[in-house]
Amino acid sequence: MAATAANRRVILKDYVEGYPQEEHMELLPATEVPLRLTSDDPPGSVLVRNLYLSCDPYMRPKMSRPVRASYTAAFVPGSVITGYGVARVVDSADPRLSPGDLVWGITGWEDYSVVKPPVTAFLSKISHGADGGVPLSYYTGILGMPGLTAYVGFHEICAPKAGETVFVSAASGAVGQLVGQFARLAGCRVVGSAGSAEKVELLKTKFGFHDAFNYKEEPDLAAALARCFPEGIDIYFENVGGAMLDAVLLNMRVHGRIAVCGLISQYNLKDGEKDAVRNLFAVIAKRLKLQGFIEPDHKHLYPKYEEWVLPYIRDGTIAYVEDVAEGLENAPKALIGLFHGRNVGKQLVRIAADDE
């Protein structure tokens, strides 16, 4: 093994207002880094080779100048961007991880990362992995944060009952495509919205949504929902916010539940420009529950989720579509594309081969 390797890094150059552009990020020229931990690294650190990086909507709020506490600290201009990924352990001072182990969790947008203790707060060992018949990249999605997000949001927050109606926005995305399929498996009638004819087709064919519509082609979202849900919506899995939420509120049924997972339509708007939500009287009139949640609060459910979902992946009951960009140099563009709906399915970036 070489004593050093070339390490490229993607940093955030400055805080972003509005839509992120490629010039907000920068791929720094490679530097040589040691291929083992050094005395500079805190005791208990782990050195990993990053293989896949995940592009997730929650990363956008972290790119804004921090004005108030959020659930996740803002990125630091000049520092490497961090996010979910899949990696291979190169050197470990944590007894629970050994060189060669595959892990998923929070890592850096760079070829090699030193993950500082408490390492298990950031990284989970992959027990199934590439040789379990499941692509390793799935640990950025269906077997990672988005998968547990979909499971917790749908099953724990919304408590679905067979026969109920479910609406999912951003339904072809990493989380949405799973919620749709979980809903179908739960015996619900599920409808999704997406932003292109291609995605709508994917919802109806590949993911088994009972119906779907292209929100960009609907002059009246409330009317589109009324058409798809003549009896109203029992469960809304909220990924977009803004005008869609306002339209959904008018179409909810009594005692409906809304899992508030993401508000991607709002992330690139400045504070004073956020879309107005005006139909909140429906929350009383229909006795609705809206509940926000984030995956890290529910980590303890991961083993239960993994055990439940793996057989469905292996036997093809649940389909999963990824949009894979190649190379660290294309990571910024891939992340930016999320906010324009350019991805079809889960957006991730492959920065090294599985066996590298």
Add this chain to the structure above:
Amino acid sequence: MAATAANRRVILKDYVEGYPQEEHMELLPATEVPLRLTSDDPPGSVLVRNLYLSCDPYMRPKMSRPVRASYTAAFVPGSVITGYGVARVVDSADPRLSPGDLVWGITGWEDYSVVKPPVTAFLSKISHGADGGVPLSYYTGILGMPGLTAYVGFHEICAPKAGETVFVSAASGAVGQLVGQFARLAGCRVVGSAGSAEKVELLKTKFGFHDAFNYKEEPDLAAALARCFPEGIDIYFENVGGAMLDAVLLNMRVHGRIAVCGLISQYNLKDGEKDAVRNLFAVIAKRLKLQGFIEPDHKHLYPKYEEWVLPYIRDGTIAYVEDVAEGLENAPKALIGLFHGRNVGKQLVRIAADDE
């Protein structure tokens, strides 16, 4: 007993847009009505003499032209206004009620009402009543719908823990004054907002709020809340909506709960003019739960609530302030006053003496 009596009625003349005015309602000239049930009344009806009528914010949405299903049907122009009240049974074809019994529940804005079956869906017998040391009028408030509303919203929806912080808007109203006192009894730190110096004083002295502010005198509601809650708000009891909700969202703590009871600031605005709520990202960032509720869904908890609250009323632990208008002819003005904050405490109308 006279065979007939004079009956006056208040009707809604036409649907209301904006703030209700006295001309939207009309006190009809008295007509003679029989003082017993007749063959025109459905079997199982009950004839009552109304004693107290309640003015409640939820009545305003019922005055609007119905555009969509609400939790409660709109009033019918030309028909008598209905609402909560306290009454004495005059004649009964329901075996559970006898002449002389006192009842509270849904009745009409008129001297005498025939309550049609299923009577027990509308009226509850008062077992404690005037001779139990508790004013009969309290069954329009602390011992009626507003009381159970405060109890359910605070204890069931918000699940308070001692030491948590609680904010109540419209805090001197029928529901708000109770939530504040329930919060104090639960060991919480509670702050209220109201619309006059007199009401703010009442909150701090009579009702034992730890702090209070006049929202009309605060140029920046979010700053006022940050001042009162330097560590943030665990529980918000929502009575007003609009700008207050938007400010509260910025000040909630992680895992906060919002019981959505009323949105009185929005009831007199037309559909397109409702205040914009823009800070909903806080729902995710802070993993908030917002839950709408209405008292009729929780009727089964009334006996538990009554048993809990009666000793506190009798020993003075819980204070209760009413604003009593005199005479059916003043009922429209009293109801209208609610929407301008003219009432101090629970607004009701006495239309006959307790022993009438």
